[in-house]
Amino acid sequence: MDEGKLPVKEDKEEALDKLAELSQEMEKSRKVYEHDNDTWWNGLSEQEREDAFYAVCKRIFKADITDNGSYRYALYDVFGFDPGMYMRGMDCGYMGIHNAIGDGEDYQKMRRVNRFEVIDETGRGYVKYLDKDEGIQYSLQDDDRTLKVFIDKMRWKEDL
Numbered sequence: 118m119d120e121g122k123l124p125v126k127e128d129k130e131e132a133l134d135k136l137a138e139l140s141q142e143m144e145k146s147r148k149v150y151e152h153d154n155d156t157w158w159n160g161l162s163e164q165e166r167e168d169a170f171y172a173v174c175k176r177i178f179k180a181d182i183t184d185n186g187s188y189r190y191a192l193y194d195v196f197g198f199d200p201g202m203y204m205r206g207m208d209c210g211y212m213g214i215h216n217a218i219g220d221g222e223d224y225q226k227m228r229r230v231n232r233f234e235v236i237d238e239t240g241r242g243y244v245k246y247l248d249k250d251e252g253i254q255y256s257l258q259d260d261d262r263t264l265k266v267f268i269d270k271m272r273w274k275e276d277l
Contacts, residue, residue, distance in 0.1 A: 147208055177211075181218040188215050228252070233268060 158166065180191030192198045192206055206212055233253060235243040245268055247253070254267045 150205075151208075177214070177218075181215055182222070185219075185222070188212055191215060224255075227255070233266065 161169065176195050177191070180186045180195040184190065184195070186195065188206070188211075189203075191211075192202050193200070196202070198206075230253060231247045233243075233245045233247065234241055247268065248270075250270050251268060252270075256265045256267065257263065258265055
């Protein structure tokens with residue numbers, strides 16, 4: 118192929134086919150690992166499962182709650198993994214857990230606000246200073262396309 122020229126249509130199709138094959142092999146490998154991991158887990162004694170659970174939760178708490186670290190920080194600095202664990206952490210759902218913890222921490226902080234502002238292109242379109250007995254509750258509605266904010270004396274206490 119001449120340098121600087123795009124591959125011909127057949128070369129592109131061949132490359133896409135190989136990429137699809139690689140993707141299928143990766144998925145097959147992931148399923149084998151998942152099965153082997155479940156077999157390993159089920160072969161542990163109750164004490165070994167408890168110890169593994171404790172060790173993992175302790176590290177997640179340190180990385181995500183105490184240190185408020187990134188996903189990479191948790192994997193590499195707290196768990197001590199090498200970069201090869203990045204995708205495996207995603208496959209097992211840890212990245213989702215990590216992100217949910219971060220979102221939950223932000224939500225807890227938002228529950229303690231004493232001023233609510235709506236900012237638009239003109240600046241502060243709405244400002245509400247909350248009284249001591251007022252609070253804010255947030256709700257997603259309409260298939261998560263509408264954010265409703267309730268400011269009142271009772272509704273926010275229901276979540277406590």
